[in-house]
Amino acid sequence: MTANAHRTIDAALDDAPVFYPTAEEFSDPMVYLSSIEPKVRRYGICKIVPPPGCAPAFNEDAWGRDTERFDTKQQHIDALKEGRTFKFGKEYTKAEYTTAAIEFDKQFSSLAGAGSETMERRFWDVVETQSEKIAVDYGNDLDVNVFGSMFAATSDGLRHPWDLGHLFAHPLNLLRVIEHEIAGVTKPWLYLGMRFATFCWHVEDHFLCSLNYLHRGASKTWYGIPGVDAEAFENCARATVPHLFKDAPDILHQIITMVPPGVLVQHGIKVSRLVQNEGEFVVTFPRAYHAGFSHGFNVAEAVNFGHIGWLNFGQKAVDVYSKGAFKRNAVFAHQRLIVDASESFARAYDIARASLQSKSIGALTSALRKEMERMLSDEQYFRASLVRRGLQLKEVKPHADNDDVCCVRCKAIPFLSVVRCRCLPTAVRCLSHAMDACSCEPEHRCLEIRASVHQLSNIILRLSHASARGANHQGTRETATTPLSRTPAHGKDAESIKSEHAPLGTPWTDEELMQLVKGIKIHNINLKSQRESRAIMVISIAAMIPTRTQTQVQSKLKKFEGQVRRMTAERRAQLGIEFTPNHADTRLLELKRAWEKRAVNTGAG
Ligand SMILES: [Zn+2]
Ligand SMILES: [Zn+2]
Numbered sequence: 165m166t167a168n169a170h171r172t173i174d175a176a177l178d179d180a181p182v183f184y185p186t187a188e189e190f191s192d193p194m195v196y197l198s199s200i201e202p203k204v205r206r207y208g209i210c211k212i213v214p215p216p217g218c219a220p221a222f223n224e225d226a227w228g229r230d231t232e233r234f235d236t237k238q239q240h241i242d243a244l245k246e247g248r249t250f251k252f253g254k255e256y257t258k259a260e261y262t263t264a265a266i267e268f269d270k271q272f273s274s275l276a277g278a279g280s281e282t283m284e285r286r287f288w289d290v291v292e293t294q295s296e297k298i299a300v301d302y303g304n305d306l307d308v309n310v311f312g313s314m315f316a317a318t319s320d321g322l323r324h325p326w327d328l329g330h331l332f333a334h335p336l337n338l339l340r341v342i343e344h345e346i347a348g349v350t351k352p353w354l355y356l357g358m359r360f361a362t363f364c365w366h367v368e369d370h371f372l373c374s375l376n377y378l379h380r381g382a383s384k385t386w387y388g389i390p391g392v393d394a395e396a397f398e399n400c401a402r403a404t405v406p407h408l409f410k411d412a413p414d415i416l417h418q419i420i421t422m423v424p425p426g427v428l429v430q431h432g433i434k435v436s437r438l439v440q441n442e443g444e445f446v447v448t449f450p451r452a453y454h455a456g457f458s459h460g461f462n463v464a465e466a467v468n469f470g471h472i473g474w475l476n477f478g479q480k481a482v483d484v485y486s487k488g489a490f491k492r493n494a495v496f497a498h499q500r501l502i503v504d505a506s507e508s509f510a511r512a513y514d515i516a517r518a519s520l521q522s523k524s525i526g527a528l529t530s531a532l533r534k535e536m537e538r539m540l541s542d543e544q545y546f547r548a549s550l551v552r553r554g555l556q557l558k559e560v561k562p563h564a565d566n567d568d569v570c571c572v573r574c575k576a577i578p579f580l581s582v583v584r585c586r587c588l589p590t591a592v593r594c595l596s597h598a599m600d601a602c603s604c605e606p607e608h609r610c611l612e613i614r615a616s617v618h619q620l621s622n623i624i625l626r627l628s629h630a631s632a633r634g635a636n637h638q639g640t641r642e643t644a645t646t647p648l649s650r651t652p653a654h655g656k657d658a659e660s661i662k663s664e665h666a667p668l669g670t671p672w673t674d675e676e677l678m679q680l681v682k683g684i685k686i687h688n689i690n691l692k693s694q695r696e697s698r699a700i701m702v703i704s705i706a707a708m709i710p711t712r713t714q715t716q717v718q719s720k721l722k723k724f725e726g727q728v729r730r731m732t733a734e735r736r737a738q739l740g741i742e743f744t745p746n747h748a749d750t751r752l753l754e755l756k757r758a759w760e761k762r763a764v765n766t767g768a769g
Pocket of ligand 2: 585602603604608
């Protein structure tokens with residue numbers, strides 16, 4: 165049986181991708197990480213080998229400051245399949261741990277100088293057959309504020325671009341808008357490992373990405389599962405060790421279970437593997453379950469980050485947290501992060517647009533706009549229905565983000581709207597659980613709103629302007645620097661670059677919005693004359709539509725379409741703006757699609 169399991173491991177595990185960036189590619193971690201993600205998606209994890217001479221140096225001074233003792237977790241390797249909670253191991257200083265780890269290696273004379281395959285066989289032998297009793301102390305999750313970060317400054321006295329303590333501040337890291345420090349998420353943790361010290365299967369909080377650096381010492385073997393297989397993995401783990409899930413439904417969140425990769429592969433889960441050596445980075449992408457173990461004494465550091473590819477997963481995490489069988493506390497308010505990041509990008513785009521990151525910032529700006537539109541649509545739906553049910557409405561000022569409170573029911577952290585009841589005003593409910601947690605009348609409940617629909621629409625509008633400016637800016641810049649002699653085989657000609665920067669999804673210009681909205685009455689609202697208000701109104705209307713039934717949407721759309729057609733015909737000559745019917749059709753089609761998509765997403769009709 166053991167032999168079978170090994171054979172499965174050997175035969176069916178994929179090699180996770182390994183990247184060797186050039187010094188130029190390596191100069192910006194967030195741009196590089198976003199660029200490789202499409203190639204890693206099928207695996208979930210990958211390894212990045214810094215270019216020669218570019219790996220971050222070890223901070224000997226920080227290592228030498230060794231006054232504090234840290235706690236360890238005692239792991240019984242032969243019992244990892246049982247999912248027992250780890251007890252505390254001994255306490256060590258860094259020097260004491262190093263000595264203990266090196267001493268521990270001497271117990272395994274047959275593993276002296278062994279390769280990673282031999283090491284792996286022995287590890288799984290112990291886990292699967294309990295042939296030996298092995299207990300190790302793992303120094304995980306050590307606070308770098310106390311024990312120091314091991315990233316040294318560069319020779320110029322600057323921070324290395326891949327210094328994980330610095331990643332948080334990167335313009336493309338969405339987590340940078342979180343104002344309070346979250347240990348292990350926005351601030352790195354330090355990990356001291358010894359032979360067979362294990363990180364059991366887990367995903368990162370909020371399905372974030374993680375970046376891990378092995379500062380020095382023995383290698384680590386990693387296993388990864390692509391994000392798309394996360395639920396399949398959870399089901400498989402549940403089926404393989406049902407008794408564990410029965411006793412502790414959140415067992416995977418406790419990070420104490422080691423399901424052998426061979427077993428997962430037999431259940432059709434795609435598992436990939438890599439060996440991380442000293443001076444190499446490992447990345448885990450959104451919702452990619454991962455696990456692994458150390459070959460011997462080592463020092464590592466890790467932190468989370470959120471890039472453009474994480475946006476959808478972040479919302480998914482909130483949904484899974486709130487609706488999943490096992491509840492898990494959110495560690496920050498996702499809505500607040502999206503709103504703050506959107507405001508930041510709407511504001512900062514002009515400053516950053518000329519830099520190397522401009523393309524990435526443009527893409528992130530558009531992605532945030534989509535997220536904001538979705539959030540606005542949800543907010544409007546819930547707010548309207550709760551007010552109809554009799555809840556009191558109250559506008560409140562946002563507070564500092566470290567005072568955010570979890571929903572009493574689902575442990576998500578709501579931000580834009582919060583529901584409280586008179587019977588226990590300190591208890592907070594998210595919009596989905598507005599009526600939960602007590603049986604008081606709706607009139608006793610208060611819907612606290614921290615941002616009005618107008619404020620949110622305004623952010624969306626500014627994001628649209630920001631990405632439009634970015635697209636225009638890039639278009640001109642690229643056109644200007646493209647040599648006329650360049651042939652399509654070697655690069656894009658100016659025309660194709662221009663058309664690429666004006667795809668179907670580009671934001672509406674002021675003129676187009678004015679044309680669309682002028683003279684249209686919906687719900688008998690007389691639109692104000694200011695351009696800005698009109699633009700906001702269009703966005704609001706588009707977001708409002710899904711709260712109606714499908715039939716209503718269609719008839720409203722038809723009416724709207726007719727009005728726009730009549731309006732464009734009448735107004736074209738009057739306003740003297742070129743507005744060809746084809747152009748109008750494209751725009752209408754785009755709007756129609758957006759509405760239909762929203763209607764489907766919100767399950768209207
Ligand atoms: Zn809730
Ligand atoms: Zn109540």
